[in-house]
Amino acid sequence: MKKVPGPIHGSTEGNNVMLLIPCPHCGLRDQTEFSYCGDATVTRPATPEDADDAAWIEYLYMRDNPKGPHDELWQHVHGCRQLLRVGRDVTNHEIKAEDPS
Amino acid sequence: MSLRLPTGGRIDRNRTLTFRFDGRTYHGYHGDTLASALLANGVKVVGRSFKYHRPRGIFGAGSEDPSALVRLGDGARAEPNTRATQVELYDGLVAYSQNNWPSLKWDISAALGLLSRFLPAGFYYKTFKWPGKFWPYYEHIIRHMAGMGEAPTDRDPDRYEKRHAHCDVLVIGGGATGLSAAKDAAAEGNDVWLVDEGIPEAPANVTVMARTTAFGKYDDGLYGLLQQSSSDQAANAPRQILWLLRAKRVVLASGAIERPLVFANNDRPGIMLTSAALRYLDSFAVRAGRRAVIVTNNDSAYEAARKLIDGGIEVAAIIDQRHMAERHEIAGCEVLNNHAVIDTAGRGGLRHVTIAPLDVNGDAVPQAERRIDCDLLCLSGGFTPSVHLYSQAGGKLAFRDDIQSLVPDTDVPGLEVVGAANGDDIAQASAAIALSHAPGKQFIDLQNDVTAADVALAAREGYRSVEHLKRYTTLGMGTDQGKTANLNGIAVLGRALDKPMADVGVTTYRPPYTPVTIGAFAGRDVGAFLAPTRRTPMQEWHEDNGAVFVPAGMWRRPHYYPSPGESPSDAVSREARMVRQGVGIVDVSTLGRIDLHGPDTAEFLNRVYINGFKTLAIGMCRYGVMLRDDGMIFDDGTVARMDEEHYIMTTTTANAGPVMAHLEHYLQVVWPELDVHLTSITDQWAVTAVAGPRARQLLENLDSDMEFANQALPFMGWRAGQIGGIPAQVYRISFSGELAYEVAVPAGHGQACWEMLLAAGKALDVIPYGTEALTTxxxxxxxxxxxxxxxxxxxxxxxxxxxxxxxxKDFIGRRSLRLxxxxxxxxxxxxxxxxxxxxxxxxxxxxxxxxxxxxxxxxxxxxxxxxxxxxxxxxxxxxxxxxxxxxxxxxxxxxxxxxxxxxxxxxxxxxxxxxxxxxxxxx
Amino acid sequence: MSRYSLASLVRHGLTGHRDWQPAWRDPEPKASYDAVIVGGGGHGLASAYYLAKNHGLNNIAVLEKGWLGGGNTGRNTTIVRSNYMLDGNAKFYEHGMKLWEGLSRDLNFNVMFSQRGVLNLAHSKGQLETFRRRGNAMRLNGIDAELLNRDQAAAFVPGMDVSRNVRFPVEGGLLQRRGGTARHDAVAWGYARGADQRGVDIIQNCEVTGIRRDQHGVTGLETNRGFIGAKKIGLAVAGHSTQLAAMAGVRLPIESHVLQAVVSEPVKPVLDTVVTFGAAHLYVSQSDKGELVMGGDIDGYNSFAQRGNLPVIEHFAACLVALFPQYSRLRILRNWGGIMDMTMDGSPIIGTTPVPGLFLNGGWCYGGFKATPASGWVFAHTIATGQPHALNAELSLDRFHTGRVLDEKGAGPYPWQH
Amino acid sequence: MPDTSQRRSALAGTAAGDLIQERADLWIKRVYGDVAEIEPPRQPNRATANNGVHALWVAPGEWLLVGEGEEIQIEAASSDLSHGRTVFRIPANAARQILAKGCPLDLRETEFRPGHCAQSVLAAVTILVHYLDDGEYMDIHVARSYGRFIHDWLKDAALTLPE
Known part of the structure; x- marks a missing residue:
């Protein structure tokens, strides 16, 4: 027989609320106020003309697509219209608040 | 109403209600459900089953009931597959049985039962393949045999609404455990919501949501709740409200659902869950039968038997499947250990059950079988915690052998599972028994007609994962989502595979917990509110002057303005010809307009467009094309330089939003060092293009302080001034290839400006033209x-x-041009x-x-x-x-x-x- | 192994169905195989089937981390069509359509392929013209297509609201009559049974944890059931292609996104075709069991969670009620999510990789289920010969290195917009 | 000649409701950078009022100035939006109930108080909600082209009030 679990005590720290998207300006807001803008780790070559084809293709098309924590950009389109970097675990959609910098 | 007790129940005996079922009139009381009222009236058979068309009755008392599905209402308000156990009775209610023809009693398709030995689980995968062209005919028959109720054919006349809400603590389940959790949380000063499918007690300082199901747990602490209106709500009230509730903390006190037991012909009307029989007694003062037998594998049956007896139901026997040293004693009731029900009998209602002792292998001893007369057989197979929302929230389950159930095993932040939902205070139980050599069908899933033999067949054929079992046999895929079936399915599969139940696995719990009306999900996003409609400042004029409209994104733009008797193509040709020959005006307010301010604006524009913008002079415009970084054209438009650090960009109508987001992305992420501020000013301006060889003449007819001569306002120049007292900007840009101007005025003056342009052009035969002429x-x-x-x-x-x-210079997309x-x-x-x-x-x-x-x-x-x-x-x-x-x-x-x-x-x-x-x- | 037929069904019926054999064996993995397919979904099983059937390979295995067909094969909305515009896609999907048309008989397993038509509705003149171009391209590629006007669309889909005074009036649509639906699970089971009969080892509960390679190419796979040698490895794990390819050091132009699907309660037949709402993305059909089956756009952000969010479902419902106001009182019974390999151009990838012996079948976006037979067919060819089939030549991974992408929608390298 | 002395409302020709009033007389300006003439709120989701001119935080370093009567002149760069918006004034209690039918903001009195403002979405349209200092009304701003749609939507949502 497997263990008989006792009562489960969820955190009372408001963890669920932390799963809303934290706009560094406007606060925790519903996902419907935002639009997704892709992988935040993708960096556009500073001087594209100096990038070779491989580097440019890497920027345009290749993605890490990690299964786990994912650094991504969201835009608060129905709010302050700022783009924000969000750390989100794509296996369960949990969001870690980001520094507004 | 001989089955209704003279007193008791939570019904209002002063309010008698009349209702009809399958054309016959019955009476019930306010506070009844359709199921309790039918039982009180002695109606046993309420529908036919999905596959074999077997008569089915009321099996449960709430959302777990797999078989009491009826069509409620007529015409546009018809509602198929409605669980009679969840319908509050109201005066004039009309309901019909489903899945039978010509009648519930005489259903032709029931003859399928005779063929059923050739129709095992998944039979359709093995046949109907040849000849290939016949498949559509076979399929036609299959489709008509399948389905349950009939969909309404008329537009739903009712209103649905959605509400967003927020609270500190959400308690799901209004039983004793939930109530006490709600009271405690409220005492701590929290904003507490309590939801229950029925009508729970209402503690102080708690928002109580009766008739409300928490059907789904979504990201971000979002819970979907479906609230049914009560039968005596105001006429304009929504039929259902879908609440989108964000809760900081959730207490899941959803209780446990009783399990049936598996034996031959365990689906006859008159067979029901013991908890349901008790519920009918307690809440509705209805005896579900006169003489009952209880079959059980756990101790909860004995307390139940006492309650049934107290309620006036004779309990002939308790058949306990367990092998126990000592027998419980109940006065006036035969108690048998190590016995099982092996068959039942009775057309249109239970007449008797056949029982037999079990041998050491757990098989029935047929020589010792005997009958017990009864019209009610109560099933007491243990309790299954309702862990759906916990599971939806990502909680993992573990199998507990003592109660033969899956219970929460891991922490889910912000979600606490309490009481029976957590497996607490549930009587120990043994597994469901499916007797291997029983002659009749032993149902596991009453709704989808899945039997123990089907499960064994699936296992034999290699469909051994629970997910394969579910998909091959359709076990648990009915409208009850297998609330009473799934655990027994696992038990029988485990037995077929010779595996402990804990190792068989479990299918995923998917939302919604109970079916949710499509109309409730749609809410008020119906009709004109399906999507926003945008209107230009001149929209009213276009409507008043006979424009034919064409959708353009969220806008509706004038497509053309037909003269009386004119064909569409003639109208378009006339408009396009008049512009080349004379002058026309067209509403171009839908084009995106973006204000750009800041010292780095010129540099920014230079990087955004493929052509240079650093030399653009104040008072001039320039056409530009933007690429995506993959080198493909993204948008085009003009930019006017208003001032040293101020520019106005126009975009295409469709891309106004995407261009804004594109610019913001590059400014904020790629080039944060550039100091440029963007504001959408599309809505601030009403813009009319005036095009044609007589365009200048028309403008010169206006009451304006601006000059429009070629030198004063050259091609690609712009000027500001006023027209008829309205501040205006005039841009000399052309899309048609004609002499043309775009006249921009603040939106609130748009229609006035439009009318002034028409007036000024009257002698020039000015015409309004639409997007089709524009295309030409x-x-x-x-x-x-x-x-x-x-x-x-x-x-x-x-x-x-x-x-x-x-x-x-470099610009967005340039690098790709070398690919x-x-x-x-x-x-x-x-x-x-x-x-x-x-x-x-x-x-x-x-x-x-x-x-x-x-x-x-x-x-x-x-x-x-x-x-x-x-x-x-x-x-x-x-x-x-x-x-x-x-x-x-x-x-x-x-x-x-x-x-x-x-x-x-x-x-x-x-x-x-x-x-x-x-x-x-x-x- | 007995064949499935009406006769065998009756015969077994008389003996209580006690003698049916398992549809596939449950073998222990061998030490090595000539080729190993990773992924026991429709694509992987079909690839194994055609490797055995078309190319005579039988020392091959399919490794499945969970249960057969448990990924997108069992999660899609079962629609089959070949209404693609660009040649690189159209010819490939049309080859698949032809395979579908004979699949039940080829597999001796009824996959319930039902050519009840796929109708894409248009709500504006511009949209109709876009459909004209697609329809003409289809016809010139030998694919059936018809352009319906409003009245014809109304006649084809009785009960659909084609009135003028609605937010998005129906102007017409593009119909592919040969399109339709199939029973998704049966496709996996049928291919599994067919492959097993031809000697393929189908190994469930076998998770790949690493891909071993030397200077010449791949040598085998690390799994939770030990090392399995393989001369050739084919990945058919859409949803997780990035993760598997990364084990061999290959980076892909793919993001994983969640696509939701919804079914209603079963009702008697009301909808006899597949309809897509053109003003927003919704497709709906009615299964043989009676459920309305709906899907639409992906949720729009990277996800491996196999579940989606409420706004998308609300949107599906609103679109459905717009098209069929009478379905408003029906109820949604279940909803779930599948993980899509969304590529940067919206088209799939089937072909070789930079690693010798490693082949990739992925990037299916919305197109995976319907492609199952064609995908297996050409992937088997590619693995067996080391070269792409003419039908998947344009679906190479290499196209992203030259920029010669196959962007059906013209949306650019933004997978969530495809 | 048409009347050019007055701004034409986006709601012209539609029936006005009692509960939902349009504020057609406001001037609105989006300003960037330091606004010396007025002390704008530094905190997001806040509005200040000085001499009848409200300054609403809308983005980092950007504010919306909203006033009645004479427009104040400012040095900083700005974009005039007076004609670009439709503004509805609704009694706060009704606004809370109506907005809950389509807007995800937490507008509970404990969370959203007089002097607060927030940008969000209502029926797929961007809105700005401003809870006026007096505590009696909320102003709801939408882009003018959506004015009629949102007006219809709000009126429809108000049909089932009070509850």
Whole structure:
């Protein structure tokens, strides 16, 4: 027989609320106020003309697509219209608040 | 109402209600459910089963009931597959049984039962394959046999609403455990919500949501709740409300659902869960039968038996499947250990059960079987915690052998599972028994008619994962989502595979917990509210003046303005001709407009467009084209320099939003060092284009302080002033290729300005024109637009804009131009097409081949982008994207439109049909 | 192994169905195989089937981390169509359509392929013209297509609201009559049974944890059931292609996104075709069991969670009620999510990789289920010969290195917009 | 000649409701950078009022100035939006109930108080909600082209009030 679990005590720290998207300006807001803008780790070559084809293709098309924590950009389109970097675990959609910098 | 007790229950005996079921009239009380009222009236059979059309009755008392599905209501308010156990009775209620013809009692399809030995689980995968062309006929029959109720055929007349809400603590389940959790949380000063499918007690300082199901747990602490209206709510009240509740903390006190036991013919009307029989007694003062037998595998049956007896139901026997040293004693009731029910009998209602002792292997001893007369058989197979929402929230389950159930095993932040839902205070139970040699069908899933034999067959054939079992047999896939079936399915599969239940696995719990009305999900996003509609400042004028509209994103733009008796094509031709010959005005307020402020604006524009913007002077405009970084054209428009650090950009109508987001992305993420502020000012301005050789004359007729002569306002210049007392900006830009101006005024003056323009042009025969004439004019002029020509796969060079590509600066997308795929050879070029005979219309959307027949060796040369009739050239013309098109000017090709059997020989020509030197627009 | 037929069904019926054999064996993995397919979904099983059937390979295995068909094969909305515009896609999907048309008989397993038509509705003149171009391209590729006007669309889909005074009036649509639906699970089971009969080892509960390679190419796979040698490895794990390819050091132009699907309660037949709402993305059909099956756009952000969010479902419902106001009182019974390999151009990838012996079948976006037979067919060819089939030549991974992408929608390298 | 002395409302020609009033007389300006003439709120989701001019935080370093009567002149760069918006004034209690039917903001009195403002979405349209200092009304701003749609939507949502 497997263990008989006792009562489960969820955190009372408001963890669920932390799963809303934290706009560094406007606060925790519903996902419907935002639009997704892709992988935040993708960096556009500073001087594209100096990038070779491989580097440019890497920027345009290749993605890490990690299964786990994912650094991504969201835009608060129905709010302050700022783009924000969000750390989100794509296996369960949990969001870690980001520094507004 | 002989089955109704004279007292008791939570019903209002002063309010008698009349209702009809299958055409017969019955009475019940306020506070009844349809199920309790039917039981009180002695109605046992309420429907026919999905596959074998067996008579089915009321089995449960709430959302767990698998079989008491009826159609509620008539006509537009008909509601199929409604669980009678969850319908609050109201006066005038009308309900019908389902899945039978011609009647519930005499159902022809019940004859399928005779064939059932040839229709095991998944039989359709093994047959109906040959001959292939017969499959549609077989399938037609299968489809008509399947389905449950009938969908309504009329528009739903009711209103649904959605509400957003927020709270500190959400308690799901209004039983004793939930109530106490709610009271505690409220005492701590929290904003507490308590939801229950029924009507729970209402503690102080708690928002109580009765008739409400928490059906789903979504991201971000979002819970979906479905609230049913009560039967005596106001007429304009929504039928259902879908609450989108964000809770900081959730207490799941959803209780546990009783399990049936598995034996032959365990589906007859009169067989029900013990908890349901008790519920009918307690809440509705209804005896579910007169003489009951209880069959059990746990101790909860004995307390239940006492309650049934107290309620006036004779309990003939308790059949306990367990092998126990000592027997419980209940006065007036035979108690048998180590016995099982092995069969039941009774058409249209239970008459007796057959029981037998079990041998050491757990098999029945047939020689010792005997009958017990009864009209009610109560099943007491243990309790299954309702862990759906916990599981949806990502909680993992563990199997607990003592109660033969899955219980929460891991922490889910913010979610606490309490009471029976957590497996607490549930009587120990043994597994469900399916007797291997029983003659009749032993049902596991009463709704989908899945039997123990089906489960064994699936296991035998290799469908051994629980997910395979579910999909192969359809176990648990009915509208009850297998609330009473799933655990027994696992038990029987475990037995077939000789595996402990804990190792069999579990299927995923998916939302919704109980079915949720599609209308409730749609809420008020119906009719005109399906999507927003945008209106220009002149919309009312267009409506009042007979415009025919065409959707353009969220806008509805005037397509053309037909004169009385005029055909659409005649109207368009007239409008396009009048613009070239005289003057016309068109509402272009839908174009995106963005204010750009800041010291780095010129530099920013220079990086955004393919052409240079640093030399743009104050008072002038410039046309620009933007690429995506993959080198494809993204948008085009004009930019006007208003001041040292102030510019106004226009975008296409469709791309106004995406362009704004694109600019914001580059400013904030890629070039944060640039100091530029963006504001959408689309809505601030009403813009009218005035085009045609008489455009200047028209403007000069206005009461204005501006000068419009060529020197005062040259091509691509702009000026600010006033028109008739309205502040205005006039831009000399042209989309039609004619002398043209765009007149912009603050939106609140848009209609006034439009009317002034019409008045000023009256003597010049000015006309309003729509987007179709606009298209005709721009095709005549060889202008591309986003969509037909620049379809997201076209480069600047493809469109013939390579001359605009600045060589002196970098810009978005430039690097991609060096990729092999963007080398000019073999790409589609924008060209014009003329029909070789000068008159045959070029089919829109045609493909272009290099020969008249679509032979396999024919080379595909491209496609027609936009085809119009040019009233000014008096012949059909088109733009097209043709492979190496600029090198094929003068060549003959064929436009093929197999959709309408047309093949038109066409000549490839330069795309500018009118005024290639641009003299008209500079005039 | 007995064949499935009406006769065998009756015969077994008379003996209580006690003698049916398992549809596939449950073998222990061998030490090595000539080729190993990773992924026991429709694509992987079909690839194994055609490797055995068309190319005579039988020392091959399919490794499945969970249960057969448990990924997108069992999660899609079962629609089959070949209404693609660009040649690189159209010819490939049309080859698949032809395979579908004979699949039940080829597999001796009824996959319930039902050509009840796929109708894409248009709500504006511009949209109709876009459909014209697609329809003409289809016809010139030998694919059936018809352009319906409003009245014809109304006649084809009785009960659909084609009135003028609605937010998005129906103007017409593009119909592919040969399109339709199939029973998704049966496709996996049928291919599994067919492959097993031809000697393929189908190994469930076998998770790949690493891909071993030497200087010449791949040598085998690390799994939770030990090392399995393989001369050739084919990945058919859409949803997780990035993760598997990364084990061999290959980076892909793919993001994983969640696509939701919804079914209603079963009702008697009301909808006899597949309809897509053109003003927003919704497709709906009715299964043989009676459920309305709906899907639409992806949720729009990277996800491996196999579940989606409420706004998308609300949107599906609103679109459905717009098209069929009478379905408003029906109820949604279940909803779930599948993980899509969304490529940067919206088209799939089937072909070789930079690693010798490693082949990739992925990037299916919305197109995976319908492609199952064609995908297996050409992937088997590619693995067996080391070269792509003519039908998947344009679906190479290499196209992203030249920029020669196959962007059906013209949306650019933004997978969530495809 | 048409009347050019007055701004034409986006709601012209539609029936006005009692509960939902349009504020057609406001001037609105989006300003960037330091606004010396007025002390704008530094905190997001806040509005200040000085001499009848409200300054609403809308983005980092950007504010919306909203006033009645004479427009104040400012040095900083700005974009005039007076004609670009439709503004509805609704009694706060009704606004809370109506907005809950389509807007995800937490507008509970404990969370959203007089002097607060927030940008969000209502029926797929961007809105700005401003809880006026007096505590009696909320102003709801939408882009003018959506004015009629949102007006219809709000009126429809108000049909089932009070509850």
């Amino acid at each position: 004019l721009r095709v005549e002029k060889g202008h591309f637009v986003m969509g037909p020509e620049a379809d997201g796969r076209a480069s600047a060079d493809d469109i013939g804009l390579s001359g605009m590509l600045s060589k002196r 092999p795929a963007l080398a000019p050879e073999g790409r589609l070029n924008l060209v014009g097409l003329l029909p070789v005979d000068g008159k045959t219309a070029i089919p829109p959307g045609a493909l272009i081949l290099d020969r008249a027949t679509a032979a396999p060796e024919a080379e595909k040369a491209g496609h027609v982008a936009t085809a119009v009739f040019s009233p000014n050239l008096d012949q059909p013309i088109a733009t097209a994207m043709v492979i190496n098109g600029r090198g094929r000017l003068g060549a003959q090709l064929w436009a093929h439109s197999p959709l309408d059997n047309r093949i038109v020989p066409v000549e490839v020509v330069h795309p500018v049909f009118i005024d290639p030197k641009g003299e008209r627009l500079r005039a």
